[in-house]
Amino acid sequence: MAVDTPSRSPGGAAVLDKAPEKVRKRSPRYKVLLHNDPVNSMEYVVTTLRQVVPQLSEQDCMAVMLEAHNTGVGLVIVCDLEPAEFYCETLKGKGLTSTIEPEE
Numbered sequence: 001m002a003v004d005t006p007s008r009s010p011g012g013a014a015v016l017d018k019a020p021e022k023v024r025k026r027s028p029r030y031k032v033l034l035h036n037d038p039v040n041s042m043e044y045v046v047t048t049l050r051q052v053v054p055q056l057s058e059q060d061c062m063a064v065m066l067e068a069h070n071t072g073v074g075l076v077i078v079c080d081l082e083p084a085e086f087y088c089e090t091l092k093g094k095g096l097t098s099t100i101e102p103e104e
Contacts, residue, residue: 028102030084032076034068035097042069045096052090053077078103 032053037045042065049061053076056064068074076098077087084100091098 027080029078030081030100031078031103032084032087032091033099033101034064034074034076034091035099036068036072037096040095048091048094048096049076052094053087 034045034049045065046058046061049056049064050058056077064074064076066074088098088100
C-alpha cells in the first residue's frame with residue numbers, strides 16, 4: 001500500500017508543492033470630491049448625494065455636505081475610475097460642483 005508523503009528538501013524540511021500565488025495589482029482608486037456650493041440648499045445637496053451614491057447613509061451625506069461647506073471641499077467616496085467618473089458627472093448634472101483625483 002503506497003502512502004503519499006511530502007518530499008524532503010536537502011535540509012530535511014517538508015516541501016509542499018504549491019502553485020505560485022498570483023500577484024494581483026490593485027487598480028488605482030479615485031477620490032470623488034464635492035466642492036462648496038453657495039447656490040443649492042444644504043438639504044438639496046444631501047438629498048442629491050443620497051440619490052447619486054446610494055451606498056452612503058444620510059449621516060454620511062450630511063458629513064460630506066458639512067465638510068464641503070466648512071472647508072470648501074468634501075470627500076464623497078473613493079472608488080475605481082469608472083464609478084468615480086459616473087458619480088462626478090451625475091453630481092454635475094444635478095447642479096453640484098464635483099471633481100475626481102487619484103487617491104494618493
